[in-house]
Amino acid sequence: MGLVPVVGGRATCDRGRSGAVIVRDHRIICSGYVGSPPGLPHCDEVGHLWRNVVEDDGSIRTHCVRTVHAEQNALAQAAKYGLPLAGTTCYCTMEPCATCAMLLISVGVERVVALRRYRAAQQSRDLLAAAGVRLEVWFDEDQTYPSEIKPAL
Numbered sequence: 001m002g003l004v005p006v007v008g009g010r011a012t013c014d015r016g017r018s019g020a021v022i023v024r025d026h027r028i029i030c031s032g033y034v035g036s037p038p039g040l041p042h043c044d045e046v047g048h049l050w051r052n053v054v055e056d057d058g059s060i061r062t063h064c065v066r067t068v069h070a071e072q073n074a075l076a077q078a079a080k081y082g083l084p085l086a087g088t089t090c091y092c093t094m095e096p097c098a099t100c101a102m103l104l105i106s107v108g109v110e111r112v113v114a115l116r117r118y119r120a121a122q123q124s125r126d127l128l129a130a131a132g133v134r135l136e137v138w139f140d141e142d143q144t145y146p147s148e149i150k151p152a153l
Contacts, residue, residue: 001091001138004115007031008093012042013067016143018093020070022078022085022109029083032073036066043067061120071100075107085109094143095121095135105131112136116143 008019011034021031036042043049049066068076071092078085086108090096095114096104101124104112111134118124119142128135 001113001115003028003031004091004093007033008070009033011035011067011070012044013048013064014044015048015064016093018070020074020090020092022074022088022090024085024088029085029088030074030077030081032068032070032075032077034067034070035073037068041066055120069097069100071096071104075103078107089113094118095137096124097121098123098127100124101127101133104128105133109133113138115139116141118143 003021004019006019007021008017011017011019013034016034019031019033022029043064043066048064050062051065053061053063055061071090074090075085088109089111090104090109091113093114094116095118096112097118097120105127112128113136115137116139117137125135
């Protein structure tokens with residue numbers, strides 16, 4: 001878990017510098033951080049690409065969609081280099097979003113260890129539990145961003 005913030009420090013979106021490290025038998029298999037796909041502009045270079053997300057309760061969250069999540073980048077790295085992930089543990093900055101949770105389940109990750117909670121992770125928790133993936137959260141508090149950016153849309 002100590003490497004997760006270091007990996008996250010490479011992120012290219014200041015909205016959330018998340019990292020993920022996937023491990024099997026105490027050996028790092030792959031890692032990822034929040035960043036745009038190779039060859040595409042990064043938030044740190046050209047700014048954020050904001051989208052509004054309407055929650056079930058009607059509340060609206062603003063989300064940057066320019067970048068790929070840390071967990072997704074770790075999975076892409078494993079795929080690029082032909083690294084199987086069945087039976088691994090994913091250490092990450094915060095609980096994964098629902099899409100990341102589904103991808104982690106799909107590749108055979110057996111355990112997810114998050115440093116903090118993600119405020120919109122109930123669906124992720126439900127998916128991981130239904131798939132038998134163990135979820136552990138070290139600090140029972142929501143992950144906050146360095147600056148809760150309030151964009152003008």
